[in-house]
Amino acid sequence: MTFSIIQKSQLEGADRIDAEYYQPEYLLISELLRRQKTQILKNLSNFIKKGIFDLSPDNYRSSGIPFIRTTSIKDPLLDLEEIVFLEAGTHQKNHSTSLQSGDLVFTKIGANIGDLSLLPSDFYEYNFSQNVAGVSVNKKAINFHYLFTYLLSKYGRKQIERRQMISGQGKLELEDLRNLQIVIPSLVFEREIESLIVESQRTKQLSIELYQNAEHLLLEKLGLKDFQTPQDLSYIVNYSDTKKVERVDADYFQPKYEFLVNKLGKKKELFKFAERINTSFKIEPDKEYNYIEIGDVNVGTGEVVFNKVVGKELPANAKIKICGGELIISKVRPTRGAIAIIPDEFNKDFVVSGAFSVFNLASPAKEFLQVVLRSLIGKLQMERPTTGTSYPTITDQDMENLWIPSVKVETQQKIADLVRKSHGARKKSKELLEEAKRKVEEMIEKGGD
Template sequence: MIISEIKYSQMNKRLRFDAEHYQPLFLKTEEILKKVKSVPLREIASFSKLRKNPEQEPEKEFKYIDISNVNIFTGEIKVQILKGYEAPTRARKVVRKDDIILSTVRPNRNAVAIIPEELDNEMCSTGFAVIKAKKVLPHYLFAFLKTKYAINQLIRFTMASMYPAVSEEDIGDVLVYVPPPSFQEKIRDLILKAKGKESLAEQKYKEAKLLLNNYLGIKSYNFKWEKIYVIPYSEIIDHKRCDSIFHNPFFNEIEYLTYQGAKKGLYQLLPLSKIGVLSKGIEVGSDEYVDKGILFLRVSNITETEIVITDSAEYIRPSLFEQLKDKYQPSPDEVLFTKDATIGIAFVVQDDFNEFIVSGGIVRIKSEKVNPYYLAIALNSIICRSQAERYSIGAVIKHLSFSNLKNILIPVIEEKKQEEVAKLVEESLRLKKEAKETLKGAIQQIENLIHRE
């Protein structure tokens, strides 16, 4: 049993009578921050009130940041590009360069990010508090809000148990340690260094895709999705598919060029089942989800270049992980491939992060004939992804059957060229990893300084 003794005067300000609010960890955090040079966030920053309704310009494109678009480990933002008429009702807050956005929902997940120049004057969800640093450097404030000292306070201020959230007033009460300007500048430089590595990682991955497309002979092609087309009835009979998407000329053009490339000797076409061993994931059921535990990897967590842990990530108990890991935990260098919902995304499991269980919407592929990094980027190419999309079924939630997945044709280029492409992919992933480590180091330096003070 955990017991905390407090004075009545400590309860008076917030009128909080729930025991969780006075956990020893929270009281200790408050005590430490009051001993060092800390001030309430509202004294060094303000909350932006800029708002706009994108629906007023229905055809104009804008970039939108939802809570699920923020990587809770790195603060990296993956925006949605929408038109005004597609805007969610929560797309109302305007962000400016160097603003800090902090999710007011589930603050324990710590979805916080700093707005880069390319997202200046774009939109974010009303589920974010938009913070403008005034008396501290914005990059320092971003890093501080990712420390355990900030997270503990945000969790403490949380209201409700089913849908925990904090208000801007609560966030304004968060005590922020304000170090000397020289230390803030040091942290800023580390954050900018991390962001630079992230940008370089994206550039290397783009280079890998361009090089692959060049080797596949499709670098100069611009494939177009047709809205209106006519097909012979015999094609419906032959393929046993009467849905219009399956017969779109877009797929036929890619298929034709794929076989032409093989005829020209640019590559050999092999079904995925001939390249590696495929293993299915598992569905544990939502009743098994917990707030903290071992990551249960779902389709929404996978991108081409990383595993993304966002506010919507789910976790399972360590004891359940132990029961499932022998059969459902991936090994380093296995390729993960999404076959449900968002279909056709492949990613190589890294040797420093594979403690998770994969869901039923993900297939593990142990490559036996090609470099796994090459296999992943080949699966992400338009040649393979178009096959996955074409043979999937389902109007609301798409599904690619295991048998159709095994028959996806992989363009296998010569080994030397595979290594060239794979090297760029590996370099991209290495830079991503270094960016995360640099950010983690900046956060650790802040925590260490507070501890020493």
């Protein structure tokens, strides 16, 4: 049994008498920070506030001022793949919540409370939603690269975890953020951390560019680099065609779908290209499994993570066992591009949701197929079966019937090489970030730099 004995004088205010707040781990961290030169986050910031209240999605645009929502805060080095934008006018009306590159955003509410991202230099200005806490960093008071890394380290995360107010869904109070203790190191140490974060950002950008090169190579070889779908206002469909697919909704028969398929030239269905895994297995109720669900696939990068879940707590559709190297494709909202190659090291007690179609195939075919399906070739074909429905899903059969262009093995290999280099650069970026966090933690544990 682990317990703490707390003197009345140690209680941090009358509203904090809950035992969880005084766990030994938190007390040790608090004592370690007390011995160091610190400032509260409020004193290192221009402001800490929540974002625009109750902004309708009708205001979202495909370009303009980036608008940060909780769905964007998955990677500490913010992913811009699924970002939405605001018009300049909407942004100006809400200029009090304007942030700049180098500022920080936290998930304030929901399942991933306390998640943190650094706003990149891709854009100068940003804005953010009401479920996000924004920190406008006083860049004259502290190096924002160091501050970001410190808050990602266990000494930042554990403070956030400790201060998190549990009530229903759970939320992170702004006052809790303002009172976070920040260890102030030397300028030399701040610059050392900055160099690691800058290199991590550069390597991540390289990863993005390598993947884009793979997709560009594919589209160029197929003559689809500047592909535009026809915007027909009217079209005629034979009754026999509607009977064949048992669909009569106009959206399904939009000419753009057949136009794309015809542009692919020589092709074959996915089921002739790869074998789908369709074997479920018996879950042991008391065994711990590594579970992958739809939200664990990063649609911007194709990265996949997992959660440890005891068998009896797994969802009913957690039924497909994987051994590493498989290609998984989301059947739910498929056009988002939640398509990933399972890392080879994910080979022990791994289970994926039945909301994925899972295929087993070797390189370079699996990397090639990932690029095809995440490109307009796959997304447009996966869009077609979901038309006319309020909750877009497709079936395993829909997936197996997707048309895959026939491309020379040499080209497939070039695409696969670019994808693997992209994955390697992404891994390196994460390693640099972890190195920066480790250095911050070691500095604090030594009592300063």
